Amino acid sequence: xxxxxxxxxxxxxxxxxxxxxxxxxxxxxxxxxxxxxxxxxxxxxxxxxxxxxxxxxxxxxxxxxxxxxxxxxxxxxxxxxxxxxxxxxxxxxxxxxxxxxxxxxxxxxxxxxxxxxxxxxxxxxxxxxxxxxxxxxxxxxxxxxxxxxxxxxxxxxxxxxxxxxxxxxxxxxxxxxxxxxxxxxxxxxxxxxxxxxxxxxxxxxxxxxxxxxxxxxxxxxxxxx
Amino acid sequence: xxxxxxxxxxxxxxxxxxxxxxxxxxxxxxxxxxxxxxxxxxxxxxxxxxxxxxxxxxxxxxxxxxxxxxxxxxxxxxxxxxxxxxxxxxxxxxxxxxxxxxxxxxxxxxxxxxxxxxxxxxxxxxxxxxxxxxxxxxxxxxxxxxxxxxxxxxxxxxxxxxxxxxxxxxxxxxxxxxxxxxxxxxxxxxxxxxxxxxxxxxxxxxxxxxxxxxxxxxxxxxxxxxxxxxxxxxxxxxxxx
Numbered sequence: 240x241x242x243x244x245x246x247x248x249x250x251x252x253x254x255x256x257x258x259x260x261x262x263x264x265x266x267x268x269x270x271x272x273x274x275x276x277x278x279x280x281x282x283x284x285x286x287x288x289x290x291x292x293x294x295x296x297x298x299x300x301x302x303x304x305x306x307x308x309x310x311x312x313x314x315x316x317x318x319x320x321x322x323x324x325x326x327x328x329x330x331x332x333x334x335x336x337x338x339x340x341x342x343x344x345x346x347x348x349x350x351x352x353x354x355x356x357x358x359x360x361x362x363x364x365x366x367x368x369x370x371x372x373x374x375x376x377x378x379x380x381x382x383x384x385x386x387x388x389x390x391x392x393x394x395x396x397x398x399x400x401x402x403x404x405x406x407x408x409x410x411x412x413x414x415x416x417x418x419x420x421x422x423x424x425x426x427x428x429x430x431x432x433x434x435x436x437x438x439x440x441x442x443x444x445x446x447x448x449x450x451x452x453x454x455x456x457x458x459x460x461x462x463x464x
Numbered sequence: 465x466x467x468x469x470x471x472x473x474x475x476x477x478x479x480x481x482x483x484x485x486x487x488x489x490x491x492x493x494x495x496x497x498x499x500x501x502x503x504x505x506x507x508x509x510x511x512x513x514x515x516x517x518x519x520x521x522x523x524x525x526x527x528x529x530x531x532x533x534x535x536x537x538x539x540x541x542x543x544x545x546x547x548x549x550x551x552x553x554x555x556x557x558x559x560x561x562x563x564x565x566x567x568x569x570x571x572x573x574x575x576x577x578x579x580x581x582x583x584x585x586x587x588x589x590x591x592x593x594x595x596x597x598x599x600x601x602x603x604x605x606x607x608x609x610x611x612x613x614x615x616x617x618x619x620x621x622x623x624x625x626x627x628x629x630x631x632x633x634x635x636x637x638x639x640x641x642x643x644x645x646x647x648x649x650x651x652x653x654x655x656x657x658x659x660x661x662x663x664x665x666x667x668x669x670x671x672x673x674x675x676x677x678x679x680x681x682x683x684x685x686x687x688x689x690x691x692x693x694x695x696x697x698x699x700x701x702x703x704x705x
Contacts, residue, residue: 279526287521301521305529309536383517390514404479405514411481430475437506440513444506453509456516 260324267315275312282308282325286332289406292390293336293398303339307332326413333399333417340395382443382452389439393432400425401432465493467500474504478511582660 255263255277263281266274286307291300310331311318318327393401400418403409409417414425443449470493476482477490494501 284520288518291519305532309533386513386517405511433507436510440510
């Protein structure tokens with residue numbers, strides 16, 4: 240029995256769809272490429288979403304997500320079932336993200352040369368007032384964009400455990416394995432990140448239209464499931 | 465219970481690791497603390513927002529992954545990619561650098577001999593041409609020599625080039641190519657070179673004509689002197705005619 244994969248259009252064997260992640264990687268270790276396809280299908284969105292919130296650049300996030308999956312394939316034989324496969328995979332992703340962030344920090348600052356405005360109308364007369372009504376600034380902007388901005392403002396060292404917890408729902412122990420931090424540090428960093436994130440999203444929490452949008456998204460996701 | 469401790473417990477509760485025996489204490493605090501209730505509600509909404517706004521990769525994600533995977537497997541197998549070069553030896557590197565510098569030097573010599581020197585020669589030729597152009601300033605015949613058809617003309621039969629009216633060589637027309645200053649030859653390349661060769665030949669032709677005309681002039685002046693007819697120079701000659 241097989242169903243069609245919505246992404247690739249190829250038949251997706253039910254036998255793979257029902258397997259645990261750890262069973263799939265065991266099949267990959269035996270050389271079954273189709274099991275790897277199922278891993279890609281399961282994790283590409285999760286990896287991309289996690290990495291995007293770390294690097295804030297969709298192209299870069301895709302590349303790192305692809306590199307993560309490639310490494311998982313090439314080094315599949317190194318995986319041992321002492322940890323969950325997702326923990327192992329996110330450890331690879333986190334290391335690649337850290338390398339990328341370090342590389343960026345080493346690079347000199349490059350100024351973007353945006354094209355000059357064509358019309359005078361395009362030149363802003365005044366810079367936006369940061370203390371003006373924050374709810375007005377939110378009008379017309381999408382929830383995803385605002386959340387990405389709020390997440391990006393959380394310091395990187397807090398953001399990694401925070402996202403692993405919030406997005407990936409990893410346990411403290413799994414986050415400890417991924418990050419190499421002590422358990423207490425993991426917990427305190429998640430708490431600190433939450434407090435920072437809460438401060439960043441304060442204006443959003445008062446915006447009725449955004450809260451309605453959130454409910455619509457959740458309802459759509461529920462109906463899709 | 466203080467709010468700080470309550471908030472730590474709220475975080476543990478959100479992560480599903482709050483010990484069950486502590487739950488009543490937390491609930492008791494929340495029942496009388498609106499700030500902590502708001503704190504818990506904010507964290508809960510924040511988590512929902514993060515999960516609801518998960519992004520999806522592009523449609524090209526999988527085939528790009530497949531391409532990269534193929535390449536990575538080739539590299540892992542030690543095959544290397546076709547565009548990868550082996551590390552050159554220091555000797556080879558030196559030879560390559562030497563070859564590059566030699567080629568650059570040769571190119572420079574070629575540019576100098578092909579473009580710059582001919583241009584300098586042509587400038588000399590054009591200067592000579594301007595001298596030839598000033599032939600019109602030499603004493604003109606005022607007699608009826610024009611009627612006899614022996615008025616001297618410096619215009620060649622085919623107008624390969626023409627000089628400015630004041631004898632300067634500001635404009636040279638040759639074979640349809642307009643040359644002005646030093647830039648046109650750069651643009652026209654071989655055409656310009658041919659034009660300069662034609663220019664040189666024509667300058668030589670004009671020099672010969674100049675010599676002949678001077679000889680002819682001297683002969684005619686001698687004849688005039690012998691016949692007693694006066695001759696005029698410059699503007700007077702025009703008015704006389």
